[in-house]
Ligand SMILES: Nc1ncnc2c1ncn2[C@@H]1O[C@H](COP(=O)(O)OP(=O)(O)OP(=O)(O)O)[C@@H](O)[C@H]1O
């Protein structure tokens with residue numbers, strides 16, 4: 001019976017957290033929570049798992065909807081027997097001025113009748129650190145990183161307290177900071193600082209973290225809190241009931257198809273690298289609007305005919321291209337359709353890049369839940385997608401995750 005229940009605001013965020021929980025000793029299942037089957041899948045998954053992560057698509061929903069779907073997920077997890085909870089958001093704190101990180105965390109905290117939680121987006125292995133409440137992406141403060149120009153959630157401040165204030169009901173009085181000099185003193189000092197913040201009336205305590213060790217300290221200091229919030233890396237300090245029991249997968253043979261709808265900088269490099277050692281096809285929104293069927297069927301034919309090297313079907317633009325967000329839906333629909341036709345024709349392994357793109361693909365394939373397999377890069381793993389019909393091996397990659405050679409190496413390491 002699962003004891004830990006997590007609510008993730010996007011699909012690749014959910015798989016990222018599931019990877020860390022698995023390493024921390026939790027047998028973990030990801031449930032695709034967006035549809036009416038979410039509760040059924042959650043109850044099913046909880047039977048064989050120690051942790052269940054419900055993957056929502058709530059990062060950029062209107063605030064009311066994001067809160068409503070998150071509270072639904074919380075109710076399913078409670079009915080499934082979970083006792084501790086985790087609200088997972090992006091390690092770059094992707095949110096609009098209104099939400100949704102603050103409103104969702106507050107709604108879940110209140111529904112649990114708890115007084116305080118922590119805000120911990122840091123993910124040191126992927127370059128996200130928090131110092132004096134400021135979030136850094138590699139060497140740059142968040143607001144000087146490419147996140148400044150994100151089309152949906154442009155991040156124009158790096159100060160987590162300032163970002164959070166307008167998102168929680170009591171504003172500045174609701175937030176507090178535990179700075180790194182306190183974190184460096186260890187778990188007792190952090191526990192005391194969180195307690196003092198709570199007594200002063202703050203419910204959302206930002207905690208600095210520069211290294212994985214800081215996140216383990218934070219996890220130890222918060223073992224009495226029923227709700228944690230953060231990126232995935234805080235979960236490495238949780239203690240699951242078993243040693244890492246990741247299933248070993250052997251990838252099925254067949255074409256090595258990568259479907260990339262991600263627009264992120266890391267993916268751009270991965271597409272370039274894969275094209276230099278394999279082959280591929282760029283799909284463009286204008287061509288899809290003109291003759292959707294022709295573009296999709298030629299992508300499927302070419303992908304199926306490809307040999308051992310990766311074949312990349314990509315919409316990913318070059319850094320110098322201007323991307324029109326109005327093109328996103330047709331691109332998502334095309335990549336999902338290509339995935340469905342490849343699977344119908346017998347393909348049983350797909351690597352998909354981009355959170356939204358991954359969501360569109362798994363929905364089209366009718367995947368209800370995912371079991372974790374081997375991690376290939378921090379936050380990126382092969383998984384088995386369960387659905388009516390044969391299971392499918394999937395790697396769902398967050399836009400900014402993975403080394404440049406990931407699209408090539410993933411198939412070698414999973415083989
Ligand atoms: N050349 C393009 N022109 C317009 N839209 C594009 C283009 N390439 C991709 N898109 C769209 O941009 C969106 C990218 O979102 P997605 O979440 O898949 O990737 P990401 O933002 O890079 O990754 P993540 O959310 O995991 O950080 C998708 O909706 C996709 O269809």
Ligand SMILES: O=C(O)[C@@H](O)C(=O)CO
Nearest residue numbers: 013016090091231355398
């Ligand atoms: O935390 C991250 O960076 C990722 O898990 C994610 O949420 C990407 O969308």
